[in-house]
Amino acid sequence: MIKRVLFLLVIFFFQLNSLINATEPNARSVTYNIVIDNKELMLTTQAYIQNGVTMIPFRPFFNQLGFNVEWDSKNNQVIGKNADKTIKLTIGSVNAKVNDNIEVMPIAPTIKNGTTFIPLRFVGTASGGSVELYGGSLNVIWITSAKQNQLLDAVLNKNIVEVTGLLKSGADPTVMVGPVGPAIYSFVDNSVDIVKLFLESGMDVNYYSEGLNPVYTLLQHAASEGHVEVVKFLLLTGANPLLTAGKTWTALELAEYWKVKVENGYLNIIDPLNTPSVESYDEIIKLLSVATNSDVDDSSNKITITQNDI
Numbered sequence: 001m002i003k004r005v006l007f008l009l010v011i012f013f014f015q016l017n018s019l020i021n022a023t024e025p026n027a028r029s030v031t032y033n034i035v036i037d038n039k040e041l042m043l044t045t046q047a048y049i050q051n052g053v054t055m056i057p058f059r060p061f062f063n064q065l066g067f068n069v070e071w072d073s074k075n076n077q078v079i080g081k082n083a084d085k086t087i088k089l090t091i092g093s094v095n096a097k098v099n100d101n102i103e104v105m106p107i108a109p110t111i112k113n114g115t116t117f118i119p120l121r122f123v124g125t126a127s128g129g130s131v132e133l134y135g136g137s138l139n140v141i142w143i144t145s146a147k148q149n150q151l152l153d154a155v156l157n158k159n160i161v162e163v164t165g166l167l168k169s170g171a172d173p174t175v176m177v178g179p180v181g182p183a184i185y186s187f188v189d190n191s192v193d194i195v196k197l198f199l200e201s202g203m204d205v206n207y208y209s210e211g212l213n214p215v216y217t218l219l220q221h222a223a224s225e226g227h228v229e230v231v232k233f234l235l236l237t238g239a240n241p242l243l244t245a246g247k248t249w250t251a252l253e254l255a256e257y258w259k260v261k262v263e264n265g266y267l268n269i270i271d272p273l274n275t276p277s278v279e280s281y282d283e284i285i286k287l288l289s290v291a292t293n294s295d296v297d298d299s300s301n302k303i304t305i306t307q308n309d310i
Contacts, residue, residue: 030054032133034140036065036145037172039064056118056119058089061123062078066145067080067081067085068081068082071116078091086099087123089118090109091108092109127146129149147170147171151167152184155194167200168201173185181215185203186221190229195218195233198218205218206240217240217245220249222284225258252289259282262276
């Protein structure tokens with residue numbers, strides 16, 4: 001949970017200046033990138049800003065959010081549908097229908113040069129996703145779809161049933177929750193069951209995200225957070241303890257670093273009772289020391305280690 005709180009603080013400071021600038025009524029052209037679930041939204045017709053509201057071409061935006069799109073010529077409506085929601089937007093009207101509810105948009109959808117534009121933030125949030133604007137050097141609107149938000153919540157709550165269902169429906173634990181990271185998989189905490197589900201869904205055991213925060217692998221996260229059983233499981237499934245993603249530290253070096261911090265009185269700032277013990281780090285250091293001296297399979301970038309080794 002500490003990572004979740006720190007991430008939210010980062011969001012706040014990046015957005016403060018961005019949101020002020022976004023509401024300038026004279027701004028017209030969009031100069032920032034738009035990213036949905038780690039993938040940049042590629043547009044053939046440029047988005048624009050009207051009275052502080054970003055207007056986006058409806059078809060590519062709905063499609064990348066995971067919606068099928070329809071055009072109702074009789075009612076002059078654009079419609080986005082998926083398994084959970086139907087969003088109906090009428091050209092020239094600020095009233096939107098989201099499932100059976102009427103909601104008011106800041107600006108009505110409009111047609112310009114044959115392209116239908118809709119308000120980005122309204123539709124992004126109405127779909128169940130989150131929409132965040134980051135200014136400065138980041139210069140991006142970062143959108144996390146409803147499915148990915150649900151996966152993050154399920155991982156944080158350690159809801160195995162929901163995680164299982166979401167992964168089967170295509171949710172991706174490697175999606176980052178912001179341009180500065182971290183990825184959803186980094187919130188796995190000490191749940192071996194959820195790590196196992198990630199790997200069964202196709203996630204590479206040695207994957208690491210490429211955000212601005214430390215880009216740790218699952219093994220590095222587990223080692224730095226003192227999760228002994230997760231470290232054991234990952235080593236048995238081929239995690240490579242020699243990888244130096246992030247601050248160029250291996251999982252062993254991270255465990256040694258945090259052991260010293262705990263010995264010197266470090267406590268989890270969110271829940272001091274949840275601070276890993278020195279003994280946990282000692283066990284992890286022993287496991288990783290053995291694994292580090294094992295043979296590396298160059299073709300797969302994995303360590304060969306057996307149950308007897310741990």
